[in-house]
Amino acid sequence: MRYYLGLDNGGTNTKAALFTPDGTQVAVESVATAALTPAPGFVERDMEDMWRDNCAVIRGVLEKSGVRAEEIAGVGLCGHGKGLYLWGKDGKSARRGILSADNRAWKYLVEWRKDGTEERAFALSCQHVMACQPVSLLAWLRDNEPETMKNIRWVFECKDYVRFRLTGEARAEITDSSGSGLMDLHTKSFSKELLSLFGIESVWDALPPLCASLDIAGHITPEAAALTGLLPGTPVIGGMFDIDACALAVNVTDETNICMIAGTWSINEYPRRAPITDGSVLMNSLFCLPGYYLIEESSPTSAGNNQWFIDRLLPELKAEAKTAGKSIYDILNDWVDSFAPGDFVPVFLPFLTASNVDPRARAAFVGLNASHSRREMARAVYEGITFSHRYHLDRLMRSRPDRSGTIRLAGGAARSKVWTQMFADVMNMPVETVSAEETGALGCCVAVAAALGDYKDAADAAAHMCRSVSRVLPRPDAAKVYEEKYALYLKTIECLNALWPDMQRFMEEHHA
Structure with a gap:
């Protein structure tokens, strides 16, 4: 039998789930994210604990399912976007990881909006700056933890750090990186001009090489295999921002429908062939499907x-x-x-x-x-x-001609009939949910299936592996x-x- 392993590192839980090529969920293992709040507005995580949690859920899901390591065709990862995970020049984490709910850098937003920095940055990044983005957090570290800044070897997003520990390869995957404030969305590359605008030029050499979501970005190392129970050499794809993974899992792969994720964050999004550059939406980022951008409105104001x-x-x-x-x-x-x-x-x-x-x-x-x-x-x-x-x-909806289409709902609210009905009534739109509870991990496995050639592409894989189970009308x-x-x-x-x-x-x- 052939299985895919999906890892979902969210702000609330760390999960590993196994899926078959037809999208059937076989088993899931989860541990709560041990968030630390050392000061008001600070939300952090010990990076070694995070790595141990990932190893534990992988071992746990293999044991629970009885699936053998050699039956795992590939591994996909997603994680919360934004936040900051730094690897030091001394070969260990440079400090605690910072989660996307962190708000310590809010003052920089106020300053950058007043002095025009945000407007100049938007012309390149196509996104309004957020306090939890790497650009804001790096500026805060520059002013408050200069020794940390001197020790940075790699600047990672959440799931890129986990992939680094699994494979030993430092890569920055494009969906996450394009939401970081560090990337020029027009050239689809990291931008020295953006780093200069935010005063964080010193980290330029610490930005890893870019990879795409479906690229084979590395293979399980013998060391990681010993800790996880996976087979050495198992391919690991680039993976994606968790909101891309959820969009795949609810089969939102074009402009027709809206994906809403009611989790730690309020995520509201849809793919589009071109970014919206008039400033009317919070963020544009690269979607995991080539040729599409993800149009996003979000904040940590949800479940x-x-x-x-x-x-x-x-x-x-x-x-x-x-x-x-x-x-x-x-x-x-x-x-x-x-x-x-x-x-x-x-x-x-x-x-x-x-x-x-x-x-x-x-x-x-x-x-x-x-x-x-x-x-x-x-x-x-x-x-x-x-x-x-x-x-x-x-x-x-400012960027859409009407309120046509359907909302595909994921996250905790999607498991509640009364809450799903409330979403339909408040939005005054039909709401659909899908059979898989672990949508982040499923989206990862959809990408693995496409990357390994089991389906024509990720949209084809999503169409075959994702099933809508309920439709609620307002x-x-x-x-x-x-x-x-x-x-x-x-x-x-x-x-x-x-x-x-x-x-x-x-x-x-x-x-x-």
């Missing part, structure tokens, strides 16, 4: 907020769920489903780690009263996250009510805009 709500405000719910023989998400879904769209619940702003409106904005429940319980708050969290996706969708009455609620959400943000600078100033003065 990661729901996980915080569970962990911090509902710690006893896990015990309740176990007693009831349910998952904690089943209970939350029941709570949320007990309200009608027109029932008033507080407005929740899902800005726990960062926002999509102002880099200083913070999360909030607005409109709480004494009659409200954790049930109303749970409903508010679901709605607030969905409204954040709607905010991004409206920006995406309910006209609910859509009308949500339109009013969404207007309240936007008005809440507008009213609080004047607060964020003062709140940020107070926190800095008091070292909050």
